[in-house]
Amino acid sequence: MSLSGRLVSQIEVKSNADVFHEIFAYKPHHLANAFPDIVHSFSLLKGAWGTVGSVVFGTYTLEGKKNMVKATIDAVDDSTKLITYKVIEGDLMKLYKTISVTLQVDTHGDEKFVTWTMEYLKLSPSIPDPNSLMDLALTITKGIENQNHK
Numbered sequence: 150m151s152l153s154g155r156l157v158s159q160i161e162v163k164s165n166a167d168v169f170h171e172i173f174a175y176k177p178h179h180l181a182n183a184f185p186d187i188v189h190s191f192s193l194l195k196g197a198w199g200t201v202g203s204v205v206f207g208t209y210t211l212e213g214k215k216n217m218v219k220a221t222i223d224a225v226d227d228s229t230k231l232i233t234y235k236v237i238e239g240d241l242m243k244l245y246k247t248i249s250v251t252l253q254v255d256t257h258g259d260e261k262f263v264t265w266t267m268e269y270l271k272l273s274p275s276i277p278d279p280n281s282l283m284d285l286a287l288t289i290t291k292g293i294e295n296q297n298h299k
Contacts (some may be wrong), residue, residue, distance in 0.1 A: 150185075150269075150275075151274075152270055152271045152272075152274060153269070153270045153271070154265065154268070154271070154278055155267070155268045155269075155297035156265075156266070156267045156268055156269075156278060156279060156280070157218050157264065157265070157267075158264070158265050158287055159234055159262050159263070159264040159265075159284075160262065160263050160264075160287060160290055160291070160292075160294075161260060161261065161262055162261050162262065162263055162278065162294045163261070163294065164230070164261075164294055164297040165297065166230070166254045166255075166256050166263070166294075167230070167254070167261075168229075168293065168297050169230075169254050169263050169293060170227070170230035170232065170252070170254045172254055172293060173189065173232050173233065173252045174198070174199040174225055174232040175198045175226075176198065177191045177197045177198070177205065177207075178190075178191045178193070178198075180191060180245070181275065182291065183292065183293070183296065184289060184292055186210065187209060187210055187288065188207065188208075188209050188289070189207075189208040189209060189210070189215065190206075190207055190208045191205065191206075191207040192205065192206050193209070194206050194219070194277065196222070199222070199225050199227075199232070200222060200225065201224060201225055202220055202221065202222065203221065203222045204220070204221055204237075205220055205221075205222065205234070206218070206219050206220075207220075209273065209281050209285070211240075211281055211282060212281050212287055214240075216235055216239065216240040216241070217238075217239045217240060218238070218240065218241060219236070219237050219238035219239050220234040220235055220236045220239075220250075221234070221235050221237055222286060223235040223249065224235060225252070228290045229253065230253060230254035230255070231252070231253040231254075232251070232252050232253075232277065233249055233251040234250050234251075235247070235248075235250065236248045236249070236250075237248045241279075241282070243272075244271065244272060244277075244279075245269045245270060245271055245272060245276070245279070246267075246270040246271070246272055246277045247269060247270045248267065248268070248269040248270075248279065249267070249268045249269070250260035250265070250266070250267050250282075250286070251265070251266040251267075251268075252265055252286075253266070254265070263284060265286045265287065265290070267279050267282065267283060267286075
């Protein structure tokens with residue numbers, strides 16, 4: 150069993166695809182208002198929203214437990230609608246030596262897709278892949294879609 154891994158999930162969306170990049174790059178603190186049962190807080194500790202090197206902190210519920218995360222913004226590309234967060238502290242670090250989460254929005258004609266990629270290195274082979282974290286990301290994506298579909 151490999152210690153490193155990569156999960157990728159893609160969802161087709163009907164609403165304005167730019168909304169997803171804007172929320173996750175520049176307004177992730179709004180997630181706590183939109184999904185209070187899942188995202189309890191999301192704040193900026195250093196830097197500016199949507200700026201590489203900035204540090205963010207959040208609390209969320211995963212698998213019925215309240216968790217915290219501290220992450221850096223590792224990449225932002227407004228032209229390709231991409232943002233990558235690298236976890237540097239928090240509950241995920243009890244399972245993974247490294248974990249990065251990337252959101253990218255793609256538009257192909259009338260088709261719009263939100264793609265989540267999680268790259269990670271487990272602390273041991275017995276650690277599960279972060280499927281529940283991916284499920285959480287997809288749940289939030291579907292929730293945003295439902296709120297913004299016109």
